[in-house]
Amino acid sequence: MSPRPRLPRQDCAHCGRHDRCTRVVLEKAVCQRCTLRFARTATACPGCANIRVLAFYDTARRPACAPCTGNEAIYACTACGREDSPWGRLL
DSSP: OOOOOOOOOEETTTTTEEEEEEEEEEHHHHHHHHHHHHHHOOEEEEOOOOEEEOOOEEESOOEEEEHHHHHOTSOOOOOOOOSTTOOOOOO
């Protein structure tokens, strides 16, 4: 079995670091560090007012959440669907 191919390095559109960009946020390739930064900064969406990660553009080209733009919620918790607490909560 051959190893998984590695992504080529490129400049991150958010911070400018030359690194492997693993995600697309706001239609631009971003590095892992910026991906985690986006996941930790959930704010109120201008379309629905829910606290979510604004990783997409709406039709007015404003940053908006995945449901408001018709995209899959890539930062949502797989258990509860929330995006406002990336590390979960203690019960």
